Amino acid sequence: MIGAGQLARMTHQAAVDLDVELTVMAQADTDPAVRAGARYRIGSHADPAAVSAVAALGDVVTFDHELVPAAVLARLEGAGVVLRPGRRALGFAQDKLAARADFRAAGFAVPAYAPVRAPGEVTDFAAEHGWPVVVKARSGGYDGRGVMVVAGPADIPPDVGSTEAGGEPAGPAWLVEEYVDLVAELAVVVARRPSGAGVVYPIIETTQVDGICRHLVTPAATVGPAVAAEAMRLGTAVADHIGAVGICAVELFVAAGGRLLVNEVAVRPHNSGHATIEANRTSQFHQHLRAVLDWPLGPTDPVAPAAAMVNLIGTADCADPSHNLPTALRVSGAHVHLYGKESRPGRKIGHVTALAATTAEALDVATRAVAALLTP
Amino acid sequence: MIGAGQLARMTHQAAVDLDVELTVMAQADTDPAVRAGARYRIGSHADPAAVSAVAALGDVVTFDHELVPAAVLARLEGAGVVLRPGRRALGFAQDKLAARADFRAAGFAVPAYAPVRAPGEVTDFAAEHGWPVVVKARSGGYDGRGVMVVAGPADIPPDVGSTEAGGEPAGPAWLVEEYVDLVAELAVVVARRPSGAGVVYPIIETTQVDGICRHLVTPAATVGPAVAAEAMRLGTAVADHIGAVGICAVELFVAAGGRLLVNEVAVRPHNSGHATIEANRTSQFHQHLRAVLDWPLGPTDPVAPAAAMVNLIGTADCADPSHNLPTALRVSGAHVHLYGKESRPGRKIGHVTALAATTAEALDVATRAVAALLTP
Numbered sequence: 113m114i115g116a117g118q119l120a121r122m123t124h125q126a127a128v129d130l131d132v133e134l135t136v137m138a139q140a141d142t143d144p145a146v147r148a149g150a151r152y153r154i155g156s157h158a159d160p161a162a163v164s165a166v167a168a169l170g171d172v173v174t175f176d177h178e179l180v181p182a183a184v185l186a187r188l189e190g191a192g193v194v195l196r197p198g199r200r201a202l203g204f205a206q207d208k209l210a211a212r213a214d215f216r217a218a219g220f221a222v223p224a225y226a227p228v229r230a231p232g233e234v235t236d237f238a239a240e241h242g243w244p245v246v247v248k249a250r251s252g253g254y255d256g257r258g259v260m261v262v263a264g265p266a267d268i269p270p271d272v273g274s275t276e277a278g279g280e281p282a283g284p285a286w287l288v289e290e291y292v293d294l295v296a297e298l299a300v301v302v303a304r305r306p307s308g309a310g311v312v313y314p315i316i317e318t319t320q321v322d323g324i325c326r327h328l329v330t331p332a333a334t335v336g337p338a339v340a341a342e343a344m345r346l347g348t349a350v351a352d353h354i355g356a357v358g359i360c361a362v363e364l365f366v367a368a369g370g371r372l373l374v375n376e377v378a379v380r381p382h383n384s385g386h387a388t389i390e391a392n393r394t395s396q397f398h399q400h401l402r403a404v405l406d407w408p409l410g411p412t413d414p415v416a417p418a419a420a421m422v423n424l425i426g427t428a429d430c431a432d433p434s435h436n437l438p439t440a441l442r443v444s445g446a447h448v449h450l451y452g453k454e455s456r457p458g459r460k461i462g463h464v465t466a467l468a469a470t471t472a473e474a475l476d477v478a479t480r481a482v483a484a485l486l487t488p
Numbered sequence: 489m490i491g492a493g494q495l496a497r498m499t500h501q502a503a504v505d506l507d508v509e510l511t512v513m514a515q516a517d518t519d520p521a522v523r524a525g526a527r528y529r530i531g532s533h534a535d536p537a538a539v540s541a542v543a544a545l546g547d548v549v550t551f552d553h554e555l556v557p558a559a560v561l562a563r564l565e566g567a568g569v570v571l572r573p574g575r576r577a578l579g580f581a582q583d584k585l586a587a588r589a590d591f592r593a594a595g596f597a598v599p600a601y602a603p604v605r606a607p608g609e610v611t612d613f614a615a616e617h618g619w620p621v622v623v624k625a626r627s628g629g630y631d632g633r634g635v636m637v638v639a640g641p642a643d644i645p646p647d648v649g650s651t652e653a654g655g656e657p658a659g660p661a662w663l664v665e666e667y668v669d670l671v672a673e674l675a676v677v678v679a680r681r682p683s684g685a686g687v688v689y690p691i692i693e694t695t696q697v698d699g700i701c702r703h704l705v706t707p708a709a710t711v712g713p714a715v716a717a718e719a720m721r722l723g724t725a726v727a728d729h730i731g732a733v734g735i736c737a738v739e740l741f742v743a744a745g746g747r748l749l750v751n752e753v754a755v756r757p758h759n760s761g762h763a764t765i766e767a768n769r770t771s772q773f774h775q776h777l778r779a780v781l782d783w784p785l786g787p788t789d790p791v792a793p794a795a796a797m798v799n800l801i802g803t804a805d806c807a808d809p810s811h812n813l814p815t816a817l818r819v820s821g822a823h824v825h826l827y828g829k830e831s832r833p834g835r836k837i838g839h840v841t842a843l844a845a846t847t848a849e850a851l852d853v854a855t856r857a858v859a860a861l862l863t864p
Contacts, residue, residue, distance in 0.1 A: 121504065125501050125505075128497065128524040129823075129825050129826070130810075130826060131523075131810050131826035131827070147507075148504040148525060149500065149524060149525015149526055149527070150525055393821060402817060406814075407814045407817050410817070411821055415792060416791060434507050437506060437783060438782075438783045438784065441778060441783050441785075441786070444787050445769060445786070445787055447505075448506060449505050450505070450507035452507045462507075467769070467791070
């Protein structure tokens with residue numbers, strides 16, 4: 113597995129159950145998966161030789177992130193390395209502009225968008241679609257980084273469009289898209305084998321603040337069963353379209369009237385699937401291993417009527433939430449996951465899941481435990 | 489944690505969730521917990537200096553087995569090391585003769601028994617209680633080793649009673665006890681903090697073959713709710729009596745008429761609690777860590793109406809069950825746990841848990857997956 117963050121950490125825990133020999137490629141020996149005891153090699157995911165050396169250790173290469181450059185992926189595929197997911201699927205997560213264009217061409221509804229080569233193109237787009245607009249980095253953004261809501265011409269950052277991507281993808285480094293008035297955001301988590309056989313998890317409703325996922329509930333609290341079913345169908349179709357292998361998370365916008373738009377995809381275990389560890393009969397991490405190894409997938413049924421997950425996001429005044437564990441664990445039914453990461457403001461350093469009779473109750477439990485963990 | 493077997497392996501997985509810094513004392517770097525990535529030191533649990541050195545690494549010492557000699561435990565306690573459980577509680581698991589005597593004196597019903605110093609004492613006991621009888625090693629036995637059912641005088645092994653325990657415990661090395669005509673065997677899994685605050689898991693019914701646990705179901709299939717409730721009360725009282733800290737598993741015999749007898753205790757995570765990983769809101773491994781660290785305990789409620797766990801026990805003709813994973817995972821709902829141990833006949837090398845609407849259905853799922861794993 114290329115990358116050794118919290119996704120690799122939780123994948124390692126699942127690999128122990130199945131006695132799968134997992135080696136992670138880490139940037140440092142303090143990375144979350146390394147601290148959890150995964151075998152590791154230190155190296156840069158952008159260094160072709162280093163990635164090739166790690167790839168040679170196993171039968172299958174999979175990913176904790178989508179940052180391996182396309183050229184490195186091409187070289188690996190050319191050398192016969194089995195990438196799961198493959199380069200094409202990874203491309204949908206790496207290049208938001210190309211993904212939007214491909215999805216639109218394939219008939220999937222997406223927000224209106226345009227490439228941006230100069231600040232004036234943002235103004236042109238807004239003239240057609242109205243203010244505010246959303247300006248996004250074409251690649252590399254995550255957790256709200258690289259995404260800006262621009263209220264009017266005066267707010268356009270002067271450097272938008274000025275950066276022509278020097279490396280890859282070639283072409284403009286930014287895009288602008290309509291600001292969708294959201295009813296809700298949904299995530300569809302799919303697991304898919306190389307043959308295309310797949311399973312889908314029950315619908316997940318996520319809540320973002322400043323572009324970073326704060327919490328999720330399942331089943332969806334805001335949308336009805338018809339929209340939920342349509343979202344699951346759409347998410348599965350997107351995963352099929354991109355040829356994902358392993359976990360694929362499809363993020364959907366729900367606009368007025370229940371209209372669904374494809375926002376982004378991730379082709380790896382995803383934050384929106386964290387509750388599956390406790391809330392579903394097979395966790396996304398077990399499922400990812402099973403899918404990339406081309407083993408039969410497990411059932412995705414929920415084990416409780418409702419679940420919620422709240423991310424533990426570092427704050428300026430709480431240095432180490434593990435000191436608060438005794439207080440947080442007083443919240444009955446809170447499943448605490450700490451990633452072994454140094455706390456920094458805005459950084460995801462853990463999460464808490466709770467199961468309950470209702471999503472409101474589950475969210476209350478998880479929220480209280482997170483509040484306890486973040487107490488200065 | 490002293491010991492690095494499968495119990496330490498699964499404790500390590502739970503420690504990752506809570507970012508608890510766990511170091512295990514292993515006999516070899518191929519031990520299951522080491523293979524799962526736990527930090528480790530190699531050493532013998534019987535070597536006082538080696539155990540002291542490991543103890544110095546942490547705030548609390550706990551155990552994957554009960555094999556640390558009492559003299560070593562006494563030395564650690566004398567040096568101010570925090571043992572959880574402590575020496576007294578461990579003694580109940582280490583010395584079956586002393587445990588029987590103590591339980592009887594405390595008013596807990598136990599099978600009739602007597603110490604054995606010579607084969608003739610087995611005959612004397614049988615004259616009073618009838619044949620067959622059970623002859624047991626006073627200490628060190630597990631998974632059926634050190635336990636014999638003796639049908640009549642001709643079957644008494646000639647060396648029984650001949651071994652006077654040279655080290656500890658002092659006195660006879662064997663005991664004889666009545667052969668209880670069992671209706672069922674139950675396990676009561678309790679988690680207990682140093683203060684005595686504790687929680688108990690729903691009753692577990694175990695099935696042994698040749699003294700080794702083959703499978704379990706929960707709730708109990710054979711006994712009714714009144715006996716189950718009485719068993720949970722009794723198990724909790726036993727855990728309190730011995731002053732257990734961490735997980736304590738109390739094994740009970742159910743004799744004719746629902747009469748409950750205390751058989752043995754374990755003061756560590758226990759095979760009878762393995763289904764708690766998926767079947768209960770807090771696993772015994774998380775609970776053990778929380779209890780020995782004196783943190784609040786979690787809820788023990790089941791997440792499904794019924795669960796079953798079947799041990800994966802090595803056979804002569806199946807070398808490596810991991811080759812059969814793709815077949816075993818076709819059994820929908822089978823939660824496979826492999827311990828990374830070399831397969832040997834009679835050795836516990838993994839287990840499979842299943843949740844279902846009924847214990848029969850859960851047992852069927854888990855049994856089918858185990859059969860697939862053991863296919864030559």
